[in-house]
Amino acid sequence: MFAKAFRVKSNTVVKGSDRRKLKTDISTAFSSLSAGDVNHLVPNKEELNIVKIYTHKGDAATLYVLHKNPIFFQLEKQLFPTVYTLWRFPDMLPALTTWPPVLQKLAGGADLMLPGVVVSSSGLPEVNQGDCCAVNLVMNRAPVAVGTAAMSSAAMRNSGMKGKGVNILHTYMDQLWAFGDKSNPPVIPVTDSMAQVETEECEEGMTVDGQTSEGQDNPEPTTVETSCQSMQELTLTEQDAQVLKDEELVDDEGEDTDGEENDSRSPQEQMDALLFQCFLHALKTKVKKSELPLLTSNFLRNHMVSCCPRGKQIDIKKSSYKKLSKFLQCMQRDHSLVQVKELSKGVESIVEVDWKNPELSSFSTPEDCRHESVEEGGACEVSFQPPEITPLYGVTARLEPLFQDARKRKGATLKASEVRNIIIDYVKKCELVNETNKNYVNINPTLCDCLLEKSEYHDVEKLMWDDLITRTLSKMQACHEVLVPGQPPMVKKGQMEPIEITVASRGSNKKVTIIKNLEAFGLDPAVVADILQHRVQASCILQDSPGVKNKVLVQVQGNQIQHVGKILLDQYHIPRKYVQGLDKAPKPGKKK
Known part of the structure; x- marks a missing residue:
């Protein structure tokens, strides 16, 4: 579920009443935890955040974050612990054991199949279909995945350990894990009986799907070395984790989960190429001569980021340059594309661009540029068609x-x-x-x-x-009747509710601008918030619309009605009669 990046909708501090409710929910859902364990997981005097997100498939989820680590996530009112929580309480959930190579499949979005489950001398843990359960690796009880049982323990045994065992929701090395401090699982020794069983299976040439190589049909034969790895080797190193993260994984049916061709370049080389592509794209389609000199930080945030292709994200720290200043120095020294100067102490600006440079003039705009491209006149800006x-x-x-x-x-x-x-x-x-x-x-x-x-x-x-x-x-x-391009017409009772723009006061008499009902006009509030944030250079967040289900409002610092009106009327071409509150824009001061 978290194999790909998710989008954060809101991030707020949990109130006291919600904290108490969370403790009650945890105690009810996980009876193995004592009251002291629950208080340790959800301390009273430490800041706990609730983060609402949308997964890459559009599913809504809620994260509970403590010390920057997600400790629980909630799907359809059901709580699940993350691997960070399970590393502190490894016996919190019934756990199925599998082999280390299977972890790569799980991290790529596959579910755990029963042939890959290692059964100890004590047998399978008792679970019912739909129960929350964990997955760990041989020789280490630290869980590496969380999901729900696809069938009961009795059904697993009756099936001869064939079929799907666990519907995986979250794994070590996925995007939910990356939302935390990215620590590695600890080494938690297994019991002597379990270790003996696993050692014997390794010596017999156990395959990944859990069957011996002697006379058994193996639908997906991926063999493991006959010598068992030590407990220290079962904990992935940071280098292994990076390879696992960037490797193109396939699911249990052999289909490519990302649908992209393999790239033989290292992750660092890929990031270098992405930076250079976005750099040329921004210079050719975004930057105007009238904007120079242009702060390098604004160039990255307002121009390069908006030229990033769909599904990718610029991260200079993952490139060979590590810093924006070193990247721009290279563009100036080796390619002669720009000139960068320090116009004020510690602040660099692009003062000149060589528009006739062969590399720049021959660059062609890629077709997969981001939909969120927001700058006016950009070649990648997708023209929005307002609903009829x-x-x-x-x-x-x-x-x-x-x-x-x-x-x-x-x-x-x-x-x-x-x-x-x-x-x-x-x-x-x-x-x-x-x-x-x-x-x-x-x-x-x-x-x-x-x-x-x-x-x-x-x-x-x-x-x-x-x-x-x-x-x-x-x-x-x-x-x-609302007719959104590409969707069937929708007939609703009553008059069409307009987009409402209001200005409210917050603490210390600070003004915020609130925008409601964007969804009715086919607008994504997250995209509008991103455009507005880049346009006005102010904090912009999404919040649940009070009293309305499945709708969110956009809140931006300051009285930004003029900018909001310009975006809605000029960029999205929303009819003025459907935009309410434009009359509350701040009036320009009188000229002296």
Whole structure:
């Protein structure tokens, strides 16, 4: 589940009441923990954060983070411990044992298959289908994966140890582990009986899928060396971890999980190439001569990052340069692409760009540039198509007799032009046009019941055409149709709610700008927040919208209504009538 990078939605400090609830939930879910263990996991006086995220598949999850390490994660109201917690309490969950090479498969997103499970002399731990369980390696009880049992222990034994054993959710070396301090698992010795069983199996030539090599059919034969590794060797080194992280892994069916071709270059060489590509891309499509001199930090944050291809992330520390200044010095010294000077003490700026440089002029913009590219005029900026919003009118029970001839029953939705045509056809069919003045329509009993108020029953005998249409529309149910490009049209009751921009005060009279209802117009709040953060250079966060499920609001420091309005109106082309609050923008000061 965390094999690929996830997106952080919000990060807040847990309140006292939520802390107590978390302790109760932990005690209920994990009965093996004592009250002291729970207090040790969730201390009262230390800062505990709750981080809401979206996985790469779009699933919502909640992380509980202590001392910068995630200790629990919650999926669909079920708590699961992370490997950091299990290393402190290795007996917290029932654990299945497997071989070290299997860990590479699990870290790549595969589930644990029963042929890869090593069974000790004491047998399998007792679990029911769906129970939370852990996975450890032979000769080390420190868990390396967390998941749910795909079947009960009895079903595993009855199946002859064939099929899926554990649905893996989180592993050592995945992105959730990388969200913490990236420490390695400790070495926790196994019991003597278990160690004896594992040693005997190693000597007999045990394969990865848990069957001996003597006469057994092996669907996925990946053999292990006959000599068992020591406990120290079972703990992956940092170098092994890096290789594991960057190696292209396949799942248990032999399919490529990332769908990308193998890259023979080292991770450092790949990062160097990515930096150079984004550097050339930014110079060619983002940087304008009028912007020079340009701070190197702004160049990286505002230009290079937005040119990074989808699925990749710039990390200079993983390159051979280690620092942005050294990278730019290389671009100046070896490629003569830019000139960098220290215009003020400790602050470097790009003062000149060689636009005619052969490497720059021959560079072609890649097709897989990021959708979040935000700078105006950039070649990679994806033009956003705003949704088409069409007002509709629903037939009510009172008006149903008026629409009976048109076969429109209660609940049917119509456009204003369709309503007008139906009313005209009805008037002509019933011959209600006033003979004296054709601008008027005579009122018959049906029109009287549908359109007139009780006080008008005896006084109003005719209506003008416009008044007739207006009365009809006003007495119908207001609806609207939203057509987002690439999606089927959605019809909703009521008027279309606009994007609401408000300014609120926080502590010490600090102003924040809050943007609501972006999702209704097909906008991703995270993308808008990223654009706004780069545009105004201010803190920008996402929060759950109060009282509304599955919607979030964007909060940015300061009164940024002018910038928000420019993004929504000019970049996303949202009609002005659907943006509420633009009148609260700060007014420019008077010129002296």
